[in-house]
Amino acid sequence: MGDLKKTPLYHEHLRLGARMVEFGGWEMPVQYESIIEEHKAVRTVAGLFDVSHMGEISIKGNDAVAFADYLVTNSVSTLKNGEICYTPMCNEKGGVVDDLLVYRISNSEVMLVVNASNIDKDYNWVLERAKDRDFSITLSNISNQTAQLAFQGPKAEEILKEISQVMLDEISFYHFTRGKVNGIDCIVSRTGYTGEDGFELYVSTEAAVPLWRKILEVGASYGVKPAGLGARDLLRFEACYMLYGNELTDEITPLEAGLKWAVKFEKEFYGRQALLEQREKGLEKRLRGLELLDKGIARHGYEIYADDKNIGWVSSGMLSPSTGKRLALAYVKKSYWKAGTEVFVKIRNKLVKAQVVKTPFYRGSVKSKA
């Protein structure tokens, strides 16, 4: 794993005995002790994640908001300063270049938070789009100067309060503020990707270790655990949040992925024409939840059958610890979309019975939908 990038918390992970894996070009902790225990800690108390591998792109200038609005499908111009939106960013065919968060810092400053594996692709994409029109903006990839911690769980606020100089209860869901936590300058946002209430903290790389240690120290008596990518994947899956590379790719549109709510057709954005045409024509495939009725676990890439035809594929599948069910997210062809429809997942040459079910699979303590 010699050539992989490391976050400022790399040595903390080793010290905690984490098992490290390659993820999107980074060497990251997949688990510290047990994925299931870390999952449980986040669902019941809180867990602390190092998400410093995520990328940050800064857009500054008079046209920062207009440019961001052109870049992504969701609306940035209708956000207030201090608000955040989740959004796809599309190519000309309507396929998803990446799914990201847009932080509206001021009328002339916006921050994009992008997936680790897409940082270079996204930054190049943003640079290209900046040439489309005469935008008055300055772009910078600030990923290397920024560390990010995600503190997630129903008790996250109560615990973080002990060391926060920011009024956490004044930050509503998908809002952020700048201030100090344990004396460290942060952007604190009420966001996350686990289905639970919680915060994401952006700090300078030098501040990552002291903040990480302090949160684990004050959280220890509550049962807070450091949580790795394994737990993160399970949690986001139960909440039916997209994982880029699984549910979303350059070939999949937000409409197919069920992200219509984050596509604002009433404004201009890159890829709009293709998405309008798709909306007009109707979808051929879309993301659905499946529950396996027979034994087995559906994994990414497994094929789905019905009426002796291949009618789709699994994008993510796991045993969900919160529900005890064997569940999957899957792209399914038209006429097999209705909840209750019986389909089969091909698991190692065996057809395993499953049925289409409603999503999300699990609702946690998260305050409301973005």
Next chain:
Amino acid sequence: MKKYAKTHEWVHVEGNVATVGISNYAQEHLGDIVYVELPEVGKEVTKGDTICSVESVKAASDVYSPLSGKVVEVNEELDSAPETINSDAEKSGWIFKLELSDPAELDGLMDEEEYKKYCEEEEA
């Protein structure tokens, strides 16, 4: 006497029947085990064949038969408690029993000491 395969299964032979499971080293690497797809009783296998699979939270892993023979019993307990492999991989977490067709194949497996060394080399 317990022996180990390079693919991280252990076998314990009594008479002509081998009890097989995955090693403690293997379960540690897989992490939380959530499902075991057991082989069918009566199935004939050749050494090295994929015989069943063990699924952890993250991934499915094949289990290879370390010896040739016929499956005579499977550990049904794993159906409701697959995590037994995490807590006791090399005893109550056994997966299947094999009636050996060629006991001489045992010579090709490693003893505990050799396996320990083999794992250390894999880690390095």
